Amino acid sequence: xxxxxxxxxxxxxxxxxxxxxxxxxxxxxxxxxxxxxxxxxxxxxxxxxxxxxxxxxxxxxxxxxxxxxxxxxxxxxxxxxxxxxxxxxxxxxxxxxxxxxxxxxxxxxxxxxxxxxxxxxxxxxxxxxxxxxxxxxxxxxxxxxxxxxxxxxxxxxxxxxxxxxxxxxxxxxxxxxxxxxxxxxxxxxxxxxxxxxxxxxxxxxxxxxxxxxxxxxxxxxxxxxxxxxxxxxxxxxxxxxxxxxxxxxxxxxxxxxxxxxxxxxxxxxxxxxxxxxxxxxxxxxxxxxxxxxxxxxxxxxxxxxxxxxxxxxxxxxxxxxxxxxxxxxxxxxxxxxxxx
Numbered sequence: 001x002x003x004x005x006x007x008x009x010x011x012x013x014x015x016x017x018x019x020x021x022x023x024x025x026x027x028x029x030x031x032x033x034x035x036x037x038x039x040x041x042x043x044x045x046x047x048x049x050x051x052x053x054x055x056x057x058x059x060x061x062x063x064x065x066x067x068x069x070x071x072x073x074x075x076x077x078x079x080x081x082x083x084x085x086x087x088x089x090x091x092x093x094x095x096x097x098x099x100x101x102x103x104x105x106x107x108x109x110x111x112x113x114x115x116x117x118x119x120x121x122x123x124x125x126x127x128x129x130x131x132x133x134x135x136x137x138x139x140x141x142x143x144x145x146x147x148x149x150x151x152x153x154x155x156x157x158x159x160x161x162x163x164x165x166x167x168x169x170x171x172x173x174x175x176x177x178x179x180x181x182x183x184x185x186x187x188x189x190x191x192x193x194x195x196x197x198x199x200x201x202x203x204x205x206x207x208x209x210x211x212x213x214x215x216x217x218x219x220x221x222x223x224x225x226x227x228x229x230x231x232x233x234x235x236x237x238x239x240x241x242x243x244x245x246x247x248x249x250x251x252x253x254x255x256x257x258x259x260x261x262x263x264x265x266x267x268x269x270x271x272x273x274x275x276x277x278x279x280x281x282x283x284x285x286x287x288x289x290x291x292x293x294x295x296x297x298x299x300x301x302x303x304x305x306x307x308x309x310x311x312x313x314x315x316x317x318x319x320x321x322x323x324x325x326x327x328x329x330x331x332x333x334x335x336x337x338x339x340x
Contacts, residue, residue: 022289022298022339024311027065029056029332037092037182038328039083040318048328049078049091057109059086062326062336068109076101079126080182082156084133090115090156092128092138094179100125100140104156116150116159123148126177129187137210139185139194141176145169147194148176151210168215173199175228180247181279181316183231186240193264195242197228203242205264218267220244221255229258231290235282238263241303243290245276250294250313252276259303272305279327281319289337291317291327296337309337 029035037049047057053073058065070076076093083089091103091112100118102125105111118125120143130136134155140148146164170176175198177184185194194204201222204215220242221227230244238261245256256277257270274297280290288299289309296309296317314329317337325337 022309022337024296024309024327024335025062025338026312026333026335027062029054029334032331034315034330035328035332035334036077036079036180036315037081038316038318038326039081039089040320040324040326041083041086042320042322043324045083045086046324046326047081047083047089048326048334049081050328050332051077054078054332055081055091055109056334061324062334066109070103070112073103075099079179080128082128082130082136084130084155088133088155090128090130090136092125092182094125096124097121102128102138102156102159115156120148124179126179127182127184129183129185129192131187131209135209137185137187137192139177142170142174147196147204149194149210162210166211167213168204170196171200171202173225174202175225178228178230178244178247178278180230183233183279183281183316184229186232186234188234189237191234191237191263193232193234193240195229195232195244197222197230197244198225199223201228201244203229203232203260203264203267207237207263214265216265216267218242218258219255219269220258220267221246231277231279233280233282233288234260235285239285239302240264241280241282241288242267243274243277243280245273245292247276247278250276250292257303257306270304270306274306274308278315279317281317281325283319283323283325289317289319289325291315291329293329296327 035050055068102116124141234240253273277292314327317327
């Protein structure tokens with residue numbers, strides 16, 4: 001893996017409204033990897049991951065960053081990372097066939113074990129979500145016409161596939177999700193939501209941690225292989241949002257934000273649309289932040305309307321329980337969002 005050293009240059013850009021002032025504090029990584037995985041445990045512990053086996057961590061809130069070496073991974077694209085505790089980290093690579101894997105470290109990244117490897121030529125891991133330090137779910141592209149889902153109950157040490165017979169059938173030309181930010185699926189309470197895309201963009205959801213499933217059509221832009229849901233988040237088991245668009249038109253936004261108030265059964269379009277967005281997170285029930293490669297946005301009315309955060313965009317973002325928000329994107333850029 002190429003050496004990745006955090007450059008000390010800091011860029012500040014702001015977004016001013018009557019209620020909120022956001023500032024990006026940005027850093028750049030040598031080698032310009034594309035970063036699509038991020039996990040923010042708390043204000044001190046943040047991990048990012050991306051192309052060419054790139055994995056970086058900080059344990060002091062970004063003051064210092066450390067390159068993490070995962071053996072035999074120089075060619076892998078790490079598109080999701082989940083920090084369960086300061087010592088336990090689960091890392092997912094994405095790609096066709098054997099390029100999709102799950103690794104775990106139990107000592108803060110010093111040693112790694114490969115816990116899961118894709119056994120299907122048509123398989124492609126897209127993202128992970130964890131309820132807690134033990135229970136998690138991984139979603140991938142369809143296999144034999146059914147959504148591919150794996151669950152863990154031991155923090156990623158072992159994985160079991162949710163039986164395809166429990167899942168609704170995929171439509172022709174429907175992708176199981178986009179591996180754009182590790183956030184096309186989310187969990188809350190006992191529920192799971194997975195957003196699909198391409199020819200059809202639907203939400204698959206379960207209220208009992210994957211035992212029973214329903215699927216619903218959504219009004220988000222869809223119909224092309226580049227369109228659909230790219231990120232989904234729920235504030236509680238009823239209130240949710242999904243964002244996306246067309247990744248071939250990063251500077252456009254058409255019908256690319258949908259909202260839910262009943263746990264997943266009904267979705268409606270927002271009142272206004274940002275440009276293509278690949279990751280969204282709730283800060284509070286009314287305030288949300290989203291990012292796409294062209295620009296980031298925020299909402300102060302539950303996602304109905306959006307205001308642009310001046311500056312560059314990012315592929316992925318995450319928010320810790322303490323409210324700490326970080327994003328990462330193309331050209332090795334990592335940034336913290338500061339609210340003033």
